[in-house]
Amino acid sequence: MDRASVFNQYLRTKGLKNTRQRMIILETFLASASHYSTEELYQVLRTDHPRIGYATVHRTLKLFAECGIATELNFGDGQARFEPLYTDHHHDHLVCTRCGKIIEFIEPRIEQLQREVAQRYDFTVDSHRHELYGRCINCSQ
Amino acid sequence: MDRASVFNQYLRTKGLKNTRQRMIILETFLASASHYSTEELYQVLRTDHPRIGYATVHRTLKLFAECGIATELNFGDGQARFEPLYTDHHHDHLVCTRCGKIIEFIEPRIEQLQREVAQRYDFTVDSHRHELYGRCINCSQ
DNA sequence: TAGCTTTTGAAACTCAATTTCATTAGCGTG
DNA sequence: CACGCTAATGAAATTGAGTTTCAAAAGCTA
Numbered sequence: 001m002d003r004a005s006v007f008n009q010y011l012r013t014k015g016l017k018n019t020r021q022r023m024i025i026l027e028t029f030l031a032s033a034s035h036y037s038t039e040e041l042y043q044v045l046r047t048d049h050p051r052i053g054y055a056t057v058h059r060t061l062k063l064f065a066e067c068g069i070a071t072e073l074n075f076g077d078g079q080a081r082f083e084p085l086y087t088d089h090h091h092d093h094l095v096c097t098r099c100g101k102i103i104e105f106i107e108p109r110i111e112q113l114q115r116e117v118a119q120r121y122d123f124t125v126d127s128h129r130h131e132l133y134g135r136c137i138n139c140s141q
Numbered sequence: 142m143d144r145a146s147v148f149n150q151y152l153r154t155k156g157l158k159n160t161r162q163r164m165i166i167l168e169t170f171l172a173s174a175s176h177y178s179t180e181e182l183y184q185v186l187r188t189d190h191p192r193i194g195y196a197t198v199h200r201t202l203k204l205f206a207e208c209g210i211a212t213e214l215n216f217g218d219g220q221a222r223f224e225p226l227y228t229d230h231h232h233d234h235l236v237c238t239r240c241g242k243i244i245e246f247i248e249p250r251i252e253q254l255q256r257e258v259a260q261r262y263d264f265t266v267d268s269h270r271h272e273l274y275g276r277c278i279n280c281s282q
Numbered sequence: 283t284a285g286c287t288t289t290t291g292a293a294a295c296t297c298a299a300t301t302t303c304a305t306t307a308g309c310g311t312g
Numbered sequence: 313c314a315c316g317c318t319a320a321t322g323a324a325a326t327t328g329a330g331t332t333t334c335a336a337a338a339g340c341t342a
Binding site: 076094097103107110113116117118120122123127128131132133134135140 | 215217235237238244246248250251254255257258259261262263264265266267268269270271272273274275276277278281
């Protein structure tokens, strides 16, 4: 089932409504280069849909996270960011502190070690954050 | 060189002043169980030093981070937290989302894999964040 | 289509972080 | 030690992302 269907089904089961704004935001969000903050997505939407309000964008992104088609990220710049979630391959992030570029990486051995660590402390992990900050190849001199 | 000396030397080289407030905040911060938010440290200080203002606590914690004796953490609860930095053993965190308990863990094999990942993308790492969120042993049913 | 419920969007509000600014306090020099 | 300069302090104001409010508009179900 694709992410649009997941979202629509989530709306239906929760008794929420399938509105024009939500569909436009969903479409734009899924089509976009990911890692948008609310403000950034709002600015992108303004071009073609100037009547859609910031609060609606914000609430809709929260809904995406709730229903599992997006994850909320925070890279320490004081703005929450969202990315479409691909359930079939978990990844973490390299964040360039100069140009803002975000690189996704997959490293199953790290995931495995995380499970080991959690077990060591009798800890039940629900989620994790793992980001490396520094310079991407273009920004290192 | 201990952390108090590092801070004092930092003040001197930057032409900043060694004030009563800064010394009190430093002492309380180093003596404390770590991972204080600004607000929490401010509340602790209020007991014995009610004249020290919130802004001063905030500015002083930022100074600690600047001079390298503390690191700024963010566990997604909307408040920055600070912990005294021990340069001799880097660690990451397990964060209990129910009781707020914070467990520090060390796993050199994860550090090593991080270096591998960075190399894979020609990325120069300056810092990283790695936190596992879930339930500690007391909070899992 | 009616009637009920949710959504929208503008504006207001929240809350931590940060800045402002007049007063106070370090600190180097004479 | 006092002078004078500079930085620090603390109360209050400001910022900015996030969230809530509320009257009007729109979706949904019968």
